[in-house]
Amino acid sequence: QKEVEQNSGPLSVPEGAIASLNCTYSDRVSQSFFWYRQYSGKSPELIMSIYSNGDKEDGRFTAQLNKASQYVSLLIRDSQPSDSATYLCAAAGYSTLTFGKGTMLLVSP
Amino acid sequence: DGGITQSPKYLFRKEGQNVTLSCEQNLNHDAMYWYRQDPGQGLRLIYYSQIVNDFQKGDIAEGYSVSREKKESFPLTVTSAQKNPTAFYLCASSRAGSAETQYFGPGTRLLVL
16 A cells, blocks of 8 residues: 655744655655645645655755655745645655645744 | 636535536646545545546545546546545546646535535
8 A cells, every 4th residue: 555644733833934844655666756735625736846866946945855765855945824734745656646644834923 | 728627616415316526627638537635634536547438446436436538528426325425526637647747626525415
């Protein structure tokens, strides 16, 4: 059974701080990984994808991948209250994505 | 204006009734997916289709059925056999291949009367 594990949170950070979200996956075959943001009552929207070991930066967001440790993370710099949402990590298998249950992030003003 | 549309936004089902959720995309994507999300839970795959006239069961297909007669459309029927259908249903699409990003529609919330 392929699994993607995330701490459910909530992760609480003050405005302007760095939020660090973590994810581990069980399927060593997975080569592609995705971070989605989901606001309450809304559908998930893609933040970033990452395919290679190392860091990938996009604005305030940095995704990190370590395939040897089967670990993916998302850093959000200068966190804003509008970043408060649930963040879903997903790992690609042969045909589909496996999603974690998500980590709720709360950014306080 | 490309995207994925789902209708209706809210759907009410009576006992013993089959209901159909619509999903349409104009992104020219080959693959389409249906997920179910329960409160505090991640997304669980119901069915997926990588090409017209072909589809595969996901992790929780029992009580659901789908069709893929057109590339743009992937309707989901929640049958009376699904005893606990109350959930948020999400449709997604992607280009062919497992490594491709999936894009989601706005979702349909199904409630049982």
